[in-house]
Amino acid sequence: MRNSIFKELLHRPLGLFVSVILLLLYTCALFAPFLAPYKTSDQNLDKSFHPPTGITWKDGRFHVKIYENIDPTAARYEVIKGKTIPIKLFAKGYDYNLLGFIPMQRHLFQLDTSESHPQIYILGSDVTGRDVFSRLLYGSQISLSIGLIGITITMLLGFLVGGLSGYFGGKFDFFAMRFVEFLMAIPGLYLLLALRSALAQHFESAQMYMMIVIILAFIGWAGTARIIRGMSLSIRNRQFVYAAESMGQSTIVILFKHILPNLTSYLLVAATLSIPGYILGEAALSFLGLGIQEPSASWGLMLKQTQEDMKVFMLNFWWLLTPGLAIFITVIAFNVLGDTLRDIVDPKMKV
Amino acid sequence: MGKFILKRFLSIIPLLLGITFLVFILMYAAPGDFLSEARASKDISKERIEEMEREFGLDKSWHIQYALWLKNVLTLNLGESWAYKVPVEDLIGQRIVATLVLSITSLFFAWLIAIPLGVLTAIHKDSIFDRLTSILAYAALSIPEFFLALLAVFFAASTGLFPIGGRTSIGHDFLAPLAQFFDYVYHLILPTIVLGIGGIAGMMRIMRANFLDYLRAEFVTTARAKGVPEGWVMFKHVLRNAINPLISAFGFAFSGLLSGALLVENVMNYPGLGQLIYSSFLKQDQYVVMAAVVIGCVMLMLGNLLADLLLGWTDPRIRLEK
Numbered sequence: 312m313r314n315s316i317f318k319e320l321l322h323r324p325l326g327l328f329v330s331v332i333l334l335l336l337y338t339c340a341l342f343a344p345f346l347a348p349y350k351t352s353d354q355n356l357d358k359s360f361h362p363p364t365g366i367t368w369k370d371g372r373f374h375v376k377i378y379e380n381i382d383p384t385a386a387r388y389e390v391i392k393g394k395t396i397p398i399k400l401f402a403k404g405y406d407y408n409l410l411g412f413i414p415m416q417r418h419l420f421q422l423d424t425s426e427s428h429p430q431i432y433i434l435g436s437d438v439t440g441r442d443v444f445s446r447l448l449y450g451s452q453i454s455l456s457i458g459l460i461g462i463t464i465t466m467l468l469g470f471l472v473g474g475l476s477g478y479f480g481g482k483f484d485f486f487a488m489r490f491v492e493f494l495m496a497i498p499g500l501y502l503l504l505a506l507r508s509a510l511a512q513h514f515e516s517a518q519m520y521m522m523i524v525i526i527l528a529f530i531g532w533a534g535t536a537r538i539i540r541g542m543s544l545s546i547r548n549r550q551f552v553y554a555a556e557s558m559g560q561s562t563i564v565i566l567f568k569h570i571l572p573n574l575t576s577y578l579l580v581a582a583t584l585s586i587p588g589y590i591l592g593e594a595a596l597s598f599l600g601l602g603i604q605e606p607s608a609s610w611g612l613m614l615k616q617t618q619e620d621m622k623v624f625m626l627n628f629w630w631l632l633t634p635g636l637a638i639f640i641t642v643i644a645f646n647v648l649g650d651t652l653r654d655i656v657d658p659k660m661k662v
Numbered sequence: 663m664g665k666f667i668l669k670r671f672l673s674i675i676p677l678l679l680g681i682t683f684l685v686f687i688l689m690y691a692a693p694g695d696f697l698s699e700a701r702a703s704k705d706i707s708k709e710r711i712e713e714m715e716r717e718f719g720l721d722k723s724w725h726i727q728y729a730l731w732l733k734n735v736l737t738l739n740l741g742e743s744w745a746y747k748v749p750v751e752d753l754i755g756q757r758i759v760a761t762l763v764l765s766i767t768s769l770f771f772a773w774l775i776a777i778p779l780g781v782l783t784a785i786h787k788d789s790i791f792d793r794l795t796s797i798l799a800y801a802a803l804s805i806p807e808f809f810l811a812l813l814a815v816f817f818a819a820s821t822g823l824f825p826i827g828g829r830t831s832i833g834h835d836f837l838a839p840l841a842q843f844f845d846y847v848y849h850l851i852l853p854t855i856v857l858g859i860g861g862i863a864g865m866m867r868i869m870r871a872n873f874l875d876y877l878r879a880e881f882v883t884t885a886r887a888k889g890v891p892e893g894w895v896m897f898k899h900v901l902r903n904a905i906n907p908l909i910s911a912f913g914f915a916f917s918g919l920l921s922g923a924l925l926v927e928n929v930m931n932y933p934g935l936g937q938l939i940y941s942s943f944l945k946q947d948q949y950v951v952m953a954a955v956v957i958g959c960v961m962l963m964l965g966n967l968l969a970d971l972l973l974g975w976t977d978p979r980i981r982l983e984k
Contacts, residue, residue, distance in 0.1 A: 493677060493680050496677055496681070496959060497681055497959060498959070499921045500921035500922075500924045500925070500936075501921070501924070501955055501958055504924075504939065504940065504943050505684070505685050505688045505943075505955065506688060587804065594806055595806070595925060599928065599940065614808070614809060617812065618812055618929060621812075621816065621819070632813070632816070635806070635813075638809065639801075639809070643800055643801065
């Protein structure tokens with residue numbers, strides 16, 4: 312049945328389109344070190360707010376135009392005519408581990424020059440002259456994966472609590488549901504702030520990442536648990552559950568072998584539609600300065616930097632808003648995917 | 663009806679106790695406290711620190727601190743802000759008004775646009791207008807509020823049409839009463855739009871789906887067969903029914919608005935509850951945070967109650983006392 316859902320999805324033009332976009336986004340995140348010409352922390356203080364560099368075709372290869380800072384107070388740059396640097400494809404750059412374990416030096420493109428400072432800015436540079444394009448790629452690793460990991464924890468927790476509640480009923484159900492209502496009664500972001508403040512202010516990136524996932528999952532599972540409880544309550548009284556019980560199967564086996572398969576399509580749709588919540592949650596936390604910290608990059612953190620720069624310099628550099636566009640595209644893709652999946656699974660289900 | 667309202671109010675109490683307890687524990691568990699900075703600096707003597715600890719009750723254990731806070735709240739004393747040295751009530755009072763005004767205007771803004779749009783897209787189902795609106799709705803649903811706020815500030819800064827933040831102009835106090843009012847309105851426009859846009863999309867989609875459902879209902883066919891004018895059918899039979907979920911979603915929308923307001927207020931520098939909570943969290947100004955979270959939750963629950971009452975009023979089929 313699962314296979315037919317995906318087949319159906321790829322037969323719909325909109326479904327195919329967003330699937331391709333998401334696949335592309337995740338591939339970029341996976342191969343970020345290979346695609347990114349520079350590290351997230353490579354600064355060049357002479358080149359702050361550098362505009363996206365123009366690229367030309369010369370002598371059979373791509374060349375990048377060189378810019379000159381004509382007014383450092385307003386960060387205005389102009390092209391130096393006739394001066395270009397060739398781009399080398401699959402060239403050696405800084406060391407990294409592809410997929411975390413394959414040591415590599417090759418990057419998709421590097422400049423053919425001995426200067427080590429960032430010079431090619433596909434999407435411009437930020438206040439300290441870091442390459443926005445590279446940071447966007449590295450940021451996608453955090454922003455995109457947090458949704459997947461968060462949703463896995465949430466769905467598991469929501470299914471266990473909701474499923475057991477519906478299955479057992481009685482006291483367990485009563486207390487679990489009161490707790491769920493309690494969590495749902497607090498405005499999400501307030502709870503997020505409260506939970507975040509209880510933990511230390513500064514973490515290493517990896518710990519911080521895990522912490523954000525746990526906080527978001529803790530907030531998110533309540534809604535899922537409530538709906539799953541209702542569904543498992545109705546499945547609980549079906550013949551095959553009684554049959555399994557009379558055969559002496561254990562609760563956990565019944566839950567996973569008999570109740571879970573009846574909920575998979577709902578869980579699939581719910582998971583897809585909740586992923587944006589995690590992406591937005593991480594972005595909001597980082598945006599408020601409580602999530603991922605410099606020099607790591609995440610989309611929310613980059614927007615925080617943008618906001619600060621805008622306040623201080625009152626300048627309009629559109630390329631600093633690209634992380635917002637990236638969030639927007641990802642979220643809209645997941646929303647469309649979720650809606651399409653729901654249409655396929657249950658055409659009668661409403662908004 | 664009175665019994666219903668009383669019951670609802672009573673059910674708020676354990677919830678509030680739980681919430682304040684949770685927030686208290688979390689803030690207590692947070693590393694450091696309000697005096698961490700004072701302790702780290704060399705200018706402040708040890709005696710002064712101890713004196714301050716006693717003054718703020720930091721030397722007592724956590725359950726006594728919580729009990730003291732509860733006792734004070736019951737006597738309508740929300741405590742004193744550590745950072746600002748003023749009673750919490752004074753600090754929060756103004757902020758509540760600001761946040762409430764912002765939430766309510768954006769809710770009405772959202773309704774004002776979402777309901778007609780939902781109805782029109784349902785009536786002209788599958789037209790180009792419908793397709794275009796649903797694409798726009800998707801876009802509005804997917805855009806993060808703080809990014810939208812950022813874009814709005816960007817827009818305000820580059821065109822100069824709107825103030826880039828705040829709730830009043832610098833010279834507000836010297837304006838005539840009417841001019842003061844318009845100054846508020848002028849500062850409210852952008853935050854209202856930013857906060858309302860997400861809501862519009864969601865409500866419009868609900869409205870459209872419901873309207874389509876009721877268009878196919880048998881009583882609508884009957885009404886048409888009786889010869890009731892088409893406009894009357896739409897307004898009296900379809901719209902009256904289709905609008906119910908929007909009313910019951912009032913509380914839910916309100917919750918979203920409170921969370922959204924926290925981000926939007928911070929980006930747009932609007933002095934509301936959300937901004938206060940955020941800055942107090944960073945300063946670990948415990949009493950302010952507790953009071954603000956409690957008030958946020960009370961507002962949310964009152965919103966839910968109001969939604970139930972409204973629903974009972976608009977839909978005679980719903981009986982509240984049961």
